[in-house]
Amino acid sequence: MSAAAPGKTLLPRRTVLASAFGAATVIVLTATGCGGIAAGAGTAGNTAGEEVKTVRYQGSPNNVSLPELAQDLGFLGDVTLEWVSNTTSGPQSIQSVATSQTDIGSAFTGAVIKLIEAGAPVQAVISSYGEDDKTFTGYYVLEGSPIRTARDLIGKKIAVNTLGAHHEAVISTFLKNSGLSPEEIKQVQLVVVPPNETEQALRKKQVDAGTLGGVLQDRALAEGGVRALFTDVGVIGGPFDAGQYVIRKDFLAANPETSRKLVTGIAKAIEWERSTPREEVIAKFEEIIAKRGRNESSEALKYWKSVGIASPGGRIKDTDFTRWSEYLTSAGIIDGALDLPKLYTNEFNGLATGTETASGTANPGTSTSNTKGQP
Structure with a gap:
């Protein structure tokens, strides 16, 4: 941005807002208006009934995302991540999922609602970030x-x-x-x-x-x-969860086991960050950044304080969405009550359903029927 860097221009509010919201709608309608989303390298679309094991995602420069941490800690099992690119924009991250350029992305709850209301066949599956007295x-x-x-x-x-x-x-x-x-x-x-x-x-x-x-x-x-x-x-007011990871519905339907491993692995990474001494978390982040070789700096990691996510295992609740209703209505993004079942599910989060624990052990006797959040 020119005020911030040569060759770039700071864009005024109305211009960028049209780009962020309008482009999201156009992209989604283009992707869904002609027979659905095209299958990509990591999407559903196999004919042999085998689930894909590679999940495409966008990273964030100088940071370690929860999926990246989950993979490094071995929480994803036989599922592997494929880094596509970096992004600093939540709306861009989830638009990439909607258009099948990636398989999982994260954004602010309001942006998730906006995209789904525009017709994107995606669903929130786990909280991705939050705010507390240490991280805000x-x-x-x-x-x-x-x-x-x-x-x-x-x-x-x-x-x-x-x-x-x-x-x-x-x-x-x-x-x-x-x-x-x-x-x-x-x-x-x-x-x-x-x-x-x-x-x-x-x-x-x-x-x-x-x-x-x-x-x-x-x-x-x-x-x-x-x-x-x-x-x-x-x-x-806080603490509160402010964003979610989304996955396309066709990917969830065709790859339920891969989706469970991915989402549950992220849930375990959340709890690992919550329960691990701060110095060890920072050391792990530095190790991951060093070995992925993206020409990044780990200098700022020493200021890391907490995972920020309020809910155990990233379990999504109705209030994660409804707390933004007034703002979304005033901004003209929604008109009327939210269709919560369309927006999110906890079905693929083993920590939320009680089928797994943060340590990785299974709870086979626990019912998985309670996949909805609570106010």
Whole structure:
């Protein structure tokens, strides 16, 4: 982004929003409007009844995702991952799943709802990230900035990683809860800046506020000179799960055992992060980044604090979706009540159904019928 890097342009809120939401709908309708999604290398489509064992995914630079951790820890069994590319955008990640470019992707709950409402044949299967008192997203200004309240943001620029997702939902909720009118909220400009460049853009005053989470937030705080105007946990209340992994329904139907191994492996990785000493988790992340050879830095990993996911084993609940209903309605994304069974299932999560434990042992006597979440 030009304010953040040569040759790139910071795009205004309305332009990027049209791109993020409009493109999502166009891509989905294109993919589903002519006889369904085309089968790819890792999709359903075998004729011999054999399930695919390779799952395609997008990674995140300088980070270790839950599927990557699950594979390294041996939690996926005979299922292997195929890295396709990196992404810093949740909507892009799940659009890639919808169009069969990948088999699993993660995004903010609101973006998941948006994609499914647009007609994408995908379903959320496990929580992918969340917020707690250790791991959360802050919306930062410089220490000497005159911005002190929500009203001070009118006419200002806030850096976010993408539009139509978690950060926009929280910012909009914060502004609305602070008494700003819809017209005033429209005057707060959201601009897209890659997460790894947000701190620099803020310090160079290319934006007035920046969105920082996880290790990037902690690194900025360690450097000093910034302060949080608000946090998502403070606005929404917490802890809470804020995003999910989605898989195409045709993949789930054709590869139920592979899907169970994948989703349950992710659930075990969540609990491994929750129960393992922090130093060991960081060491494992550094090891994974070093051996995958993507020319990345592991420097920021030392700031890692917690898995963030609130629910045991990433089990999805109704409230993970309904807590965003007011925002989604006001944004024109939904009209009426959510169709929760269409949005998610816990069926493939062995920790959620009670058929497996975090240690990997089976519970054959436990019923698997309770696959829905609870409020």
